[in-house]
Amino acid sequence: MTEAPLLTVEGLRTRFGGAGRSVPAVRDVSFSIGRKEVLGLIGESGSGKTVTGLSILRLLPDHATVNARVLAFKGRDLSSLDDEAFRVLRGVEMAMIFQDPVGSFNPAKTVGWHLQNAILRREGPGGAASWAEQAAAMLADVGIRAPARVLASYPHQLSGGMLQRALIAMIIALKPSLIIADEPTTNLDNLVERQILDLIRLHQDKLGASVLFITHDLGIAGDICDRIAVMYAGEIVEIGPTEEVLKRPRHPYSAGLLATSQSLDRGDAELFELPGEPGGRIPEAGCAFAARCRAVMPKCRQESPALVPVDPDHQARCWLNDR
Amino acid sequence: MIGALKNKLVLFGACITTVLVLAVVIGPWVSPYSATEADFMALLAPPSLSHPFGTDSFGRDVLTRILYGARVSLVVSVSGVLAAALIGTAAGMASAYFGGFGSSVMMRLSDLLFSFPSFVLALFMMVVLGYGVANIAVAIALIYIPIFARLSRNMALLVKDEPWVQAAILLGQPTRSILLREILPNIAAPIFVQIALGIAFGIVIEAGLSFLGLGVQPPAPSLGTIMADGREYFQRAPWVLTLSGVAVSIALLGLNLLSDGLRDVMDPKLRARL
Amino acid sequence: MLVRAPLVARALPRLGAVALLALFGAAAVFFAMRAGHGDPALTVLGDQATPEAIAAFRERWKLNDPVIVQFWRWLSRAVVGDFGVSMTVAGGEPIARLIGLRLPNTLFLGLYALFLAITVSLIAGTVSALRHGRMVDSAATSLAVLGISMPDFWLSYVLVYALALGAGLFPSYGFTPPGESLAGALYSGFLPALAISAPMAAAFTRILRTALLETLYRDHVRVAPSVGYPEGFIFLHHIFRNALIPYVTVIGLQVRYLLGGTVVVERIFGVNGIGTLMVDAAFGRDYPLVQACALTFLAIVLLVNFVVDLICTALDPRQS
Numbered sequence: 003m004t005e006a007p008l009l010t011v012e013g014l015r016t017r018f019g020g021a022g023r024s025v026p027a028v029r030d031v032s033f034s035i036g037r038k039e040v041l042g043l044i045g046e047s048g049s050g051k052t053v054t055g056l057s058i059l060r061l062l063p064d065h066a067t068v069n070a071r072v073l074a075f076k077g078r079d080l081s082s083l084d085d086e087a088f089r090v091l092r093g094v095e096m097a098m099i100f101q102d103p104v105g106s107f108n109p110a111k112t113v114g115w116h117l118q119n120a121i122l123r124r125e126g127p128g129g130a131a132s133w134a135e136q137a138a139a140m141l142a143d144v145g146i147r148a149p150a151r152v153l154a155s156y157p158h159q160l161s162g163g164m165l166q167r168a169l170i171a172m173i174i175a176l177k178p179s180l181i182i183a184d185e186p187t188t189n190l191d192n193l194v195e196r197q198i199l200d201l202i203r204l205h206q207d208k209l210g211a212s213v214l215f216i217t218h219d220l221g222i223a224g225d226i227c228d229r230i231a232v233m234y235a236g237e238i239v240e241i242g243p244t245e246e247v248l249k250r251p252r253h254p255y256s257a258g259l260l261a262t263s264q265s266l267d268r269g270d271a272e273l274f275e276l277p278g279e280p281g282g283r284i285p286e287a288g289c290a291f292a293a294r295c296r297a298v299m300p301k302c303r304q305e306s307p308a309l310v311p312v313d314p315d316h317q318a319r320c321w322l323n324d325r
Numbered sequence: 326m327i328g329a330l331k332n333k334l335v336l337f338g339a340c341i342t343t344v345l346v347l348a349v350v351i352g353p354w355v356s357p358y359s360a361t362e363a364d365f366m367a368l369l370a371p372p373s374l375s376h377p378f379g380t381d382s383f384g385r386d387v388l389t390r391i392l393y394g395a396r397v398s399l400v401v402s403v404s405g406v407l408a409a410a411l412i413g414t415a416a417g418m419a420s421a422y423f424g425g426f427g428s429s430v431m432m433r434l435s436d437l438l439f440s441f442p443s444f445v446l447a448l449f450m451m452v453v454l455g456y457g458v459a460n461i462a463v464a465i466a467l468i469y470i471p472i473f474a475r476l477s478r479n480m481a482l483l484v485k486d487e488p489w490v491q492a493a494i495l496l497g498q499p500t501r502s503i504l505l506r507e508i509l510p511n512i513a514a515p516i517f518v519q520i521a522l523g524i525a526f527g528i529v530i531e532a533g534l535s536f537l538g539l540g541v542q543p544p545a546p547s548l549g550t551i552m553a554d555g556r557e558y559f560q561r562a563p564w565v566l567t568l569s570g571v572a573v574s575i576a577l578l579g580l581n582l583l584s585d586g587l588r589d590v591m592d593p594k595l596r597a598r599l
Numbered sequence: 600m601l602v603r604a605p606l607v608a609r610a611l612p613r614l615g616a617v618a619l620l621a622l623f624g625a626a627a628v629f630f631a632m633r634a635g636h637g638d639p640a641l642t643v644l645g646d647q648a649t650p651e652a653i654a655a656f657r658e659r660w661k662l663n664d665p666v667i668v669q670f671w672r673w674l675s676r677a678v679v680g681d682f683g684v685s686m687t688v689a690g691g692e693p694i695a696r697l698i699g700l701r702l703p704n705t706l707f708l709g710l711y712a713l714f715l716a717i718t719v720s721l722i723a724g725t726v727s728a729l730r731h732g733r734m735v736d737s738a739a740t741s742l743a744v745l746g747i748s749m750p751d752f753w754l755s756y757v758l759v760y761a762l763a764l765g766a767g768l769f770p771s772y773g774f775t776p777p778g779e780s781l782a783g784a785l786y787s788g789f790l791p792a793l794a795i796s797a798p799m800a801a802a803f804t805r806i807l808r809t810a811l812l813e814t815l816y817r818d819h820v821r822v823a824p825s826v827g828y829p830e831g832f833i834f835l836h837h838i839f840r841n842a843l844i845p846y847v848t849v850i851g852l853q854v855r856y857l858l859g860g861t862v863v864v865e866r867i868f869g870v871n872g873i874g875t876l877m878v879d880a881a882f883g884r885d886y887p888l889v890q891a892c893a894l895t896f897l898a899i900v901l902l903v904n905f906v907v908d909l910i911c912t913a914l915d916p917r918q919s
Binding site (some may be wrong): 332397433436437439440441442443444445449451452453454455525533536537538539552556559560563566567570573574575576577581582585589 | 620623624627628631632634635744745747748749752753756757760764802853854856857858859860862863865866877878881882884892893894896900901904918
Binding site for chain 3 (some may be wrong): 061078089092094100102104105107109112113172
């Protein structure tokens with residue numbers, strides 16, 4: 003990675019709650035995304051992956067506190083920006099695709115209204131005259147066959163898949179450099195899922211944008227991502243190029259996820275399962291995964307491992323690599 | 326923070342209501358004064374230790390009259406609202422459960438009744454039925470039957486499709502049992518809230534009618550007649566009207582806070598939309 | 600189906616339903632009056648009336664005909680605007696004229712009160728929703744509960760005491776009809792309108808606050824900032840716009856109470872409106888007049904419901 007990264011995150015920590023009783027959602031996340039790169043953020047629910055995305059975009063409620071050693075976008079320090087300066091960046095530089103397409107639209111307004119405002123946000127008042135054509139073109143671009151009709155429709159009149167396409171069109175209209183996609187296909191059925199993923203990849207390429215792709219599905223991540231970061235209990239436990247992480251995972255959790263995914267694909271009679279459940283209490287000392295790890299050693303319960311390089315451009319947080 | 330505040334308000338409301346109910350039930354027994362006998366020695370006396378609310382133009386102790394009057398107002402309002410709750414809920418549940426043409430007709434009639442402004446309907450009923458305490462209760466009942474009918478119908482429609490109701494039907498449970506045991510308990514909460522609100526409003530209606538002279542007839546005390554009296558000599562002795570009004574307001578406040586609290590308690594579970 | 604039918608097409612069937620409802624209302628009122636207690640002859644002529652006088656009275660007002668015939672006669676005339684003649688008002692004044700004279704006053708008061716209530720609630724509701732949980736919110740909510748708890752006629756006296764007799768700012772009695780002087784009407788009508796509007800303002804504030812708070816937590820409101828829209832834009836189009844629907848619905852529901860409130864308040868402040876007309880007619884057992892007043896109120900409510908209904912369908916794309 004010789005070029006300067008688009009987004010650099012180091013030591014991101016997010017806590018929820020007020021005085022006294024605060025809960026850590028993100029404990030230590032560091033990664034960087036280069037231009038035109040797709041980084042996957044994999045984890046189960048409760049791992050903190052969604053909160054990571056929301057933290058970067060400052061979309062969390064008031065009672066959340068976000069801290070980071072470094073939070074830089076295109077070389078600019080994000081933490082130093084005030085709310086209004088940050089708002090200017092949202093949408094046109096950094097945008098987010100949310101999990102539930104239906105919930106992302108204002109039920110009282112047409113799809114056309116949403117696209118119009120997205121276009122105006124990008125182009126400024128100058129785009130007022132030609133927005134309809136642009137909007138129709140964008141809808142066609144995401145595979146919607148009757149753009150004029152969809153533009154005039156209200157969200158409740160369209161299916162989830164249709165709305166997700168329209169949402170992608172809206173994001174494209176904004177022409178952001180970074181897209182954070184939070185489980186964009188989880189609510190859709192498999193056939194539509196495939197199509198949406200292809201769409202995202204296609205337009206990411208066309209726009210030259212980078213994507214932070216948040217998901218729990220290792221299979222999808224494998225298809226679409228250049229690099230993968232695996233999250234557990236608020237920390238990144240492994241990060242590296244997709245091929246490497248999927249072929250030779252260097253953390254028991256990643257290995258477990260992989261085995262689960264493969265077992266599912268093969269259609270085993272008895273599916274592989276990671277013991278225990280996610281979202282348990284984080285231990286005071288030691289590795290957070292120790293309680294569920296098959297390869298646990300005494301050291302794991304005493305000291306928390308740090309994220310160390312195991313290969314060029316590949317890091318993992320596990321004492322097993324400490325040989 | 327407002328959650329805690331609301332809880333205090335609800336407690337406050339419950340306290341007020343209880344105190345008032347007690348006062349109204351016990352007060353008249355305890356009071357040394359009569360509500361109707363005149364005492365020409367103490368006409369229009371301002372509030373004092375012996376007459377905490379002063380006396381009216383006949384020398385009657387205002388506080389005693391208010392307590393007696395509140396009794397009347399409460400009895401009228403409660404009976405009217407309870408009757409409406411019984412009839413309206415039965416009608417609404419039947420309409421939701423059985424459906425059909427009869428149900429539509431019933432709902433249309435209910436809508437028609439609902440289309441008259443409440444006080445106007447009450448006024449009209451006093452002309453039709455004549456003055457008198459019982460008729461006021463009937464008027465209040467007529468005002469509230471459509472409200473309960475609509476409420477219980479909407480709630481029952483929601484509950485009817487729940488799996489446990491469907492299961493009961495399939496198991497051959499008798500209809501009356503289904504209505505009473507499965508459906509009714511699940512729609513009871515918003516109905517109780519509405520009953521509390523209805524009692525409050527019923528008091529206002531009765532007071533308004535009596536105030537105009539079309540409700541309870543003097544010299545019988547009722548909150549409205551006391552206020553009507555008070556109005557006559559408002560300039561000379563403002564305390565009669567003022568204090569009786571305060572009494573009514575406090576009663577209403579208590580009932581409103583109570584129903585607010587009830588509503589908050591069931592808020593996440595059932596949303597009652599009229 | 601994707602393109603919504605024009606407003607007119609949706610309005611017509613509703614208008615038909617309203618007309619039907621009005622018809623049944625008229626019938627119900629008519630029959631109830633006839634079936635009710637009390638003999639108009641006795642009330643108008645007095646207890647001492649001779650049997651001959653009573654018979655003549657009944658003959659004159661055709662009270663001996665079958666009820667259905669009476670109703671048909673009344674209806675056929677009412678449709679062309681002839682509501683008959685008052686039994687009690689001297690000289691047998693045509694009811695239509697009586698109502699026509701007073702209706703504008705009641706409507707003026709009602710609209711004035713509505714305007715006050717909406718204005719206050721828009722401000723109070725928005726502020727308490729946005730400052731949710733803080734002092735302003737608790738204060739507003741408490742005031743709102745108080746507002747609903749005071750009988751409006753008592754509130755009238757409080758206002759009179761405080762603002763009229765006390766501070767001398769407003770007249771305590773008498774009303775200048777808007778026909779004579781709009782400024783006079785606004786001035787003399789302020790206290791009565793305020794009295795009527797108080798419980799409504801309270802109710803509107805509560806519903807707006809609740810609706811705004813509920814909308815604040817909806818998904819699309821949390822998504823909107825990610826596009827970088829300014830806060831004002833998000834509030835107007837995403838939050839407020841969606842809170843309008845329950846708000847307007849409640850306004851429609853409250854009109855019934857508003858009209859009920861005018862009856863007593865008109866009397867207290869000496870406003871010559873339908874309310875006082877109906878009360879006087881009720882005392883005098885003037886059946887045709889009571890009937891006509893009741894139906895006038897019914898008509899107003901039906902009309903307002905109709906308009907509110909249309910507004911709600913226009914606001915909510917999910918209704919058709």
